Amino acid sequence: MKKKSIAVVIVSNGPGELATWVSPVIDELNKINKSLCNDDKIDLALRLVLVPCPNATGKEFIVANSWNKFELITKSKSFWKLLIKPSSFANWPKKGVVIFLGGDQLWSILLAKRLGYLNITYAEWVARWPQWNNEIAAMNEKVKELIPKKYKYKCKVIGDLMADVKLNSEISLRNKEKHYIALLPGSKKAKLSVGIPFFLEVADHISEENQNINFIIPIAPTTDKSEYLFFQSNKNPIAKYYSSKIKAIKHCKDSLFDYVIETSKNTKIYLIKKHPCYEILKECDLAITTVGANTAELAAITLPMLVVLPTQHLNMMNAWDGIFGVIGKISFVNRFLTFIIKNFYFNKKKFFAWPNIKAKRMIVPERIGNIAPRKIAREVLFLIKNRDHLKSIRDTLHKERGDKGAAKKLASIIVNSIKKL
Numbered sequence: 023m024k025k026k027s028i029a030v031v032i033v034s035n036g037p038g039e040l041a042t043w044v045s046p047v048i049d050e051l052n053k054i055n056k057s058l059c060n061d062d063k064i065d066l067a068l069r070l071v072l073v074p075c076p077n078a079t080g081k082e083f084i085v086a087n088s089w090n091k092f093e094l095i096t097k098s099k100s101f102w103k104l105l106i107k108p109s110s111f112a113n114w115p116k117k118g119v120v121i122f123l124g125g126d127q128l129w130s131i132l133l134a135k136r137l138g139y140l141n142i143t144y145a146e147w148v149a150r151w152p153q154w155n156n157e158i159a160a161m162n163e164k165v166k167e168l169i170p171k172k173y174k175y176k177c178k179v180i181g182d183l184m185a186d187v188k189l190n191s192e193i194s195l196r197n198k199e200k201h202y203i204a205l206l207p208g209s210k211k212a213k214l215s216v217g218i219p220f221f222l223e224v225a226d227h228i229s230e231e232n233q234n235i236n237f238i239i240p241i242a243p244t245t246d247k248s249e250y251l252f253f254q255s256n257k258n259p260i261a262k263y264y265s266s267k268i269k270a271i272k273h274c275k276d277s278l279f280d281y282v283i284e285t286s287k288n289t290k291i292y293l294i295k296k297h298p299c300y301e302i303l304k305e306c307d308l309a310i311t312t313v314g315a316n317t318a319e320l321a322a323i324t325l326p327m328l329v330v331l332p333t334q335h336l337n338m339m340n341a342w343d344g345i346f347g348v349i350g351k352i353s354f355v356n357r358f359l360t361f362i363i364k365n366f367y368f369n370k371k372k373f374f375a376w377p378n379i380k381a382k383r384m385i386v387p388e389r390i391g392n393i394a395p396r397k398i399a400r401e402v403l404f405l406i407k408n409r410d411h412l413k414s415i416r417d418t419l420h421k422e423r424g425d426k427g428a429a430k431k432l433a434s435i436i437v438n439s440i441k442k443l
Contacts, residue, residue: 025065029118035075039124046186050433072098073125079243117443161424180431182424184322201235206311209242218253222266227399229289237291318376326415329375329388
């Protein structure tokens with residue numbers, strides 16, 4: 023009897039999603055595929071479609087290809103061409119399923135419609151297009167609650183895909199004397215222009231009080247070490263407001279880390295290029311981070327964090343990215359926009375960190391406003407001394423996520439959908 027070929031198309035975007043969502047799911051599907059071939063005479067054509075993403079490294083294709091688990095991978099730059107003419111990339115089985123595992127949920131909807139396949143969405147925080155989904159796999163009950171009543175029947179709560187990630191157990195930063203703090207100043211130029219001088223000074227103030235703390239910065243895929251030198255120099259107009267300077271950046275040999283920054287006050291900050299580096303971050307005691315998607319990633323690995331957004335430099339919008347940077351060069355426009363943001367946006371917005379936004383309550387502390395590095399340093403030192411409080415934050419972050427076993431449950435949903443085709 024001839025085997026029936028069914029396409030299983032996974033849609034994803036950045037390095038984090040590939041490592042934490044796609045990898046565990048594809049492993050489960052490969053386990054199932056052999057039995058399907060033997061018992062049900064179904065052959066799964068496993069394919070990966072990368073979609074456009076501002077946080078992508080450009081290396082996603084190489085990483086996924088090295089797994090040798092897909093028969094076809096299309097690059098993000100080819101997505102629109104794929105959508106217009108799928109046959110230019112491959113022959114597509116008549117029946118299949120498209121699974122959203124990263125990016126914009128709309129991309130997987132469009133691709134499923136174009137191919138005439140079923141669509142399944144893994145929803146970590148919210149299912150945006152329930153009317154166009156055949157199945158929704160939710161991280162927790164809160165996601166299901168947000169779905170309109172008439173579409174709830176499509177949703178199954180499966181747990182947290184990130185909980186299934188196999189971290190490298192051989193990596194350990196732990197010892198009896200040292201604490202580890204992760205610094206995440208941002209990835210885009212607008213954030214780095216403030217974040218680098220601000221966070222360096224925070225680290226210096228902490229080191230003055232406590233020599234038993236090591237600092238780690240995971241270098242974002244869109245940046246490199248040269249930007250750290252640039253944004254703490256006189257070329258960055260914001261740097262003059264902060265005392266810390268970089269004395270040197272050196273290579274680290276035979277280490278988990280790639281470089282070490284030495285500040286003018288002899289504080290050492292270790293840089294790591296591996297992305298994502300959840301194994302190392304998970305070993306930290308605390309993260310000091312700017313706002314953004316990184317707060318969701320830190321929450322996913324249940325790392326306590328202090329979220330910082332200094333607003334005293336909003337008037338320097340010529341350092342911002344995009345349209346704000348262009349119009350910010352016009353003096354009166356700059357002042358007007360600064361006024362609007364400070365007096366309306368910041369006053370109206372209740373939470374800035376993703377775990378707080380989704381829980382609709384303060385889980386991790388946020389410090390938004392005209393804040394000084396020394397004040398943040400004092401709070402960090404307080405948190406480091408209060409281990410019970412950090413444990414409470416970690417436990418709460420865990421409760422807000424989902425249970426283990428999500429990858430196996432999602433694979434089961436996919437297979438059950440396939441068997442109905």
